[in-house]
Structures are given as C-alpha cells and as structure tokens.
Amino acid sequence: MGKSTLILILGAVTLFAVANVNVNNSIFESGKMSFGYFNQVHARNVANSMIQILLSELGNDFDFRVDPGDSLSLLGGLAEYKITDCTGDDSMLVKIEVNARYPYPSIYYKTQNTVAYAAPGGGWVPPFVRGAWTANANLDNTISDMYIDGRNHDYDLSIDPPNSGRPGVSTSTDFVNTQNAAIGGTSWAGVDYPMTYPEDPAIIEENYDWGGTFPVTPDEILGYPEGTLVSIAKSGAYGSQYVNNPPMITIGKKKNVVGALTYPLSGVTYVRIDNGKDYEFFFQQNNNSGMLIVHGDNREARLVGVKYDESTCDDGLFTGLLVTDYSFHHHIDILGAVLQLSPNLESDKECKGNKDHWVYYSSAAIEDATRITSEVSSLIGNNTNFKGFGSSRIPVSRVYE
Amino acid sequence: MAFLLDVVGSFIIGGIVILLLITLNIEMTENSRRAFENTYLQRTAVSVSETLEWDFYKIGYNVHPDSASILWADSTSLTFCSDIDNTNDVDTMQYFIGDTTETAYSRNPNDYPLYRRAGGGEVSRICNVTSLTFVYFDESGDVLFPAQLAVSQAERDAIRSIRVNFLVESYDPVSEERMRVGITEDEQDLQVVGEGGVDLGEGELIYEGAEYQKIIKLKNTYE
Secondary structure: OHHHHHHHHHHHHHHHHHHHHHHHHHHHHHHHHHHHHHHHHHHHHHHHHHHHHHHHHHHHOOOOOEEEEEEEEEOOEEEEEEEEEEEEOOEEEEEEEEEEEEOOOOOOOEEEEEEEEEOOOOOOOOOOOOOOEEEOOOOOOOOOOOEEEOOOEOOOOOEOOOOOOOOOEEEOOOOOOOOOOEEEEEOOOOOEEEEEOOOOHHHEEOOOOOOOOOOOOHHHHHOOOOOHHHHHHHHOHHHOEEEEOOOEEEEOOEEEEEOOOOOOOOOEEEEEOOOOOEEEEEEOOOOEEEEEEEEOOOOOOEEEEEEEOOOOOOOOEEEEEEEEOEEOOEOOEEEEEEEEOOOOOOOOOOOOOOOOOEEEEOHHHHHHHHHHHHHHHOOOOOOOOOEOOOOOOOOEEEEEO | OHHHHHHHHHHHHHHHHHHHHHHHHHHHHHHHHHHHHHHHHHHHHHHHHHHHHHHHOOOOOOOOOOOOOEEEEOOOOEEEEEOOOOOOOOEEEEEEEOOHHHHOOOOOOOOEEEEEEEOOOOEEEEEEEOEEEEEEEOOOOOEEOHHHHHHOHHHHHOOOEEEEEEEEEEEEEEEEEEEOOOEOOOOOOOEEEOHHHOEEEEOEEEEEEEEEEEEEEOOOOEO
16 A cells, blocks of 8 residues: 555656646746747837937938948847938838847847838928919919819829829819810819810819918928028029019010029029019020929019010920919919919909910929928928828838838 | 554545545646646737738838728728738738637637738638727827728728737637626526526636737828
8 A cells, every 4th residue: 555655646746747847838938928029029119219210310411321231239129220222113212221139139139120211302292282273362363264284294294193183273262264264183082084164163172161271471381480491492402592572674575574583493493572563474494393482471472474485485384383472474384283372363354365375283293393392401391291100300101110 | 453444544544645646636737738728829819919010010011102001991800902022012911800600610609710811812810819809090099980991991091000909719618617797596507697687698618818909000101
C-alpha cells in the first residue's frame, strides 16, 4: 500500500508539473503576444510622430531633403528616415520614408515602415468658385452674350475629366440671361450640359445663400490671412506684380489703361485701386496667367473694360483666376474662372458684340494659379485636397503604412 | 485487530490522498485547457487585428481624388478601394460577415465567420467572431449613421475614422455551467426564469473570449 501510494503521488506530481509547465507556457505566450502588439502600436506611433516632425521641417524649408537617410531616437524607439523627390499625379512630390523600431535598443523590437508623399505647393479650386462665373450679386448684364461653360476644361480646351465641373453661373440673386448668352456647365449632380441658349436650368445656380460667408477680399477667397496675396505679389515670385493706384496710360486709342505692369502677366498680379477712377485692362501680350486681382478696400475698384491689344496679342487669353470687384466689358477669353466681389455689379448697361469670347471653367488652370500662392506662402488656405496627418502646412497626397 | 486497523486507516488515508490528487489533476487539466484556449483566442484577436489594421490604414491609398474610396459601409460590412499592395493598381476590398449556420462545427451558437475579399479574388474566412461592429465618424468626430451611409455616397465620402470592435470566443464552452441571468426557482433546473416567473430559456453557456477595439484614423481620405 505504501509503495502504491508513493507511485500514485509521484505520478500525480508529474502530471501536475506537466500541466503547470503548459499553463506557464500559455501565459508566457499570451504575454509575448500582448507585448508584441503593444510594441507594434508604439512603433507606428514613432513612425507617425517622425513624419509629423519631418512635415513640419518641410513647412519651414521647402527644400529640406535627407538623402542618404538619417535617424533619430524618439519616444523610446528609433526612427530612420529619408526625404527624397519623386513624381506622381503629374506633379512633383516629396517622399518621406520612415522605418521605426520600438523599443530600441532591444532585441524584442517591432518595426513599422510608413511612407508619406507630401505635395508642397499643391494647387486647388477654392470653395468660393462655385461656377465658371461666380458673384454675390446680379450677373444678368455682366456676363453679356459671351460663351460661358462650367464644364471642366483642360488646357487643350477638351472636357477633361467629364462631369467634374461647376455650373456656368453662380449668383446669389435671380438670374435672367438677358443677352442670350450660350451657357453650359456641370450640374451639382455631376452631369455635363453643353453650352446652349436657352441654357439648361441645372447649370445655373441662382439665389445661392452664402449665409454671410461670401469673401470680401481676395485673401478670403483662398482662406489666407489678410495681406498674404499682396505679399506674394510684391515678392515678384513667378513674375508676380503689385501696383497701387496705378497710372492711367493711353495705348493707341485706348485710354485709362492700367499702367505700370509688365506683360505677360504671371504669378499673382495684384492691382489695388481705391482712387475712385474707372480703369480699363488692356493685355499687351499673349500667355497671361495666374491670379489677376483688381481690388479696392471697399470692393469699389472699377474696371470698365477687360480687353487685349489686337496689335500685339493674338487671342487675349487669360488662364487662371480673375478676381475683380466690379468689372464689365470682358472682351477676352478666360480659361479658369471669374469671381466678382462687389455686391453692386452692372445692372443698366449692356455689353454687345462679345459673341466671340468665352469663359471656360478649368480646374487645372485654377490649380496652377493657386499652386503658386501655396508654394510661395507655404500656406494651404482653404485647400482641402490633401490627406493624412490633419491640417498641416504641407499637404500630403497619400500615406502607405 | 491492530493489523486490521492499520489496513483500514491506510485505505482511508490513501483514498483521501488519491482523491485529492485526482481533483488537483482535474483542476490543472481544466486550467491548462483554459489557458491554452485563452492564448489561442488572444493570438486570433491579434492576428485578425493585424489584418484589419493592415488593410484599413490603407483605405483610399492611390485612389484618384475624383473617385470614391469607400463604396459601402454599414455596421458589419465595409467595401473600400485601395492599392493594398502598393503596385499602382487599385483593388476593391470587402469585409463582411456570414451567419451562424455556417459554423455548425462550433458548439458556440453565437459565432459566425468574418470574410475578407481582395480585388476580384476568392473570399477568405479570417476567423469566427461572435460580435463585430464598425462605427463611422466624420472629421468632427460625429457618428455617421448606417441609414444615411447606405443611401448617400457623399455621406460615405465623409468618413474619416472607423471604430472597429470585435469579439472572438471559443468554439466550446469553458464549462458546462450556465450563466444565470435571472432568478432561478429551482437550483437543479437549468431553466432560467426572470422576475415574475418569465421563462428566459436556458442560460447562456460561458465561453472564453478576447475583445478588440480601436479607432482607426484614415490617412488617405480627404481631410
């Protein structure tokens, strides 16, 4: 009996020991997995934090590059990073690669590779551009009998991409096409309508309620702090120009022309007028582009003609965003959009004989114009065309993690 | 007489010792099984979470700005576009659940499969879950409700983060005891009745479980 009991006890102890080892192994495995997952999450945090830091550096210095790579101890881990140029989406991008390890130094580290593509200086269509022609006032007389098309045009004037444009006209009042303009556009439902007269109501946005948000300055159009566009214009970047109450010059038979400008226009051309005089714009060369702003402090700058000099220009084409307070007699072609700030646009006069000019909405032309403002100012304004990492000064086009 | 007493005493003491050892071994075996089950479930939860996070953090990656990133979203299924393997080819990814009849091999009556489908490829079962919930938030952190998400692409385009919650449970109950959720009138009866004698049916069996919950912020949808 004594021996049997002893054998039983030994057997039981053996079974107990085996079971105990199994339990301990399971507990160890559980701990290891939790530990591994915890480390993985931290490695991701280290990678994301490093990218934030590098985006901030890029915001300070647009030309900041790190190639070959470098490393930084961060949050108990290690982040190895590299910043290089690359191309994508038809534009230059900055590739930020981060390889993060956590914990470091440790043999139990986990790694996280994250790649972010920053798109500094990315252009965008400001949200206030709701039509090929946008105003917070009556546009019946201002649009004259031009061709106005809110469908999205590329530089070769093709509709590209289709169904991605805006209404032809967007106004906060009733709209009557008094001079039989041919108007087309893209409805807010995303359907293209070719230019016709009478126009399809789907591509006319009338009585739009801005709810008091309509911009009263050019900076507000882009969501910039006041004075930003003036600073850009004064900087001369990309051919930008600034003139304040410019001299009125005479060119041929054309009088009261905005003087002191160099053509072709590019970058940001800011013409500030608050002397109460009626000016005319008279393009002197082809290939005018960017943002053309004619504005006074109380939205009272008046352009009574926007034309081109046929003796020096072939087409009078402007590509980009035309921003005026009050303007009338638009005898040029515009690829991009027109936005007028004044609440009092032309309501009496008619502009006839303008059937050979057009305004075609083009997101590409507008984005090229705003790309300059973004790049020069390092501000994203009201640009929402970026991804990842919240609202930073440097738009991020995509993130792979 | 003394010999007889020794034999009887030995049997009694030996029997007690043997009973103790058998009980100890049963307990150890049960604990060992539960620990193994628990480890297995944790491993499953971690593995599934890694798969989900791998995919969900890439929602919208390389998708053209004019195209939708999230094509369908409700509380238990999600269809989205992403260049998951970074090859410049955008795939359509689907996550959806089956029903409890597809898990007849499991004694757990509440589990159902969670499926993943990449591109036009085959549907693969990731694991069985007893609960899965996707909750969607916009940029302000406000919840987007499934009823709106079902009918409006604009609503789906507004998704900025997703709270993923799932529970994996063991195929077999950890014990045959039933969890009592009401007042039992008869301790011997496993029927559970609520206050006022309402029959609640048989109590729920207890299963080992591991739960995962995380809010995943999407980095490739527009801010």
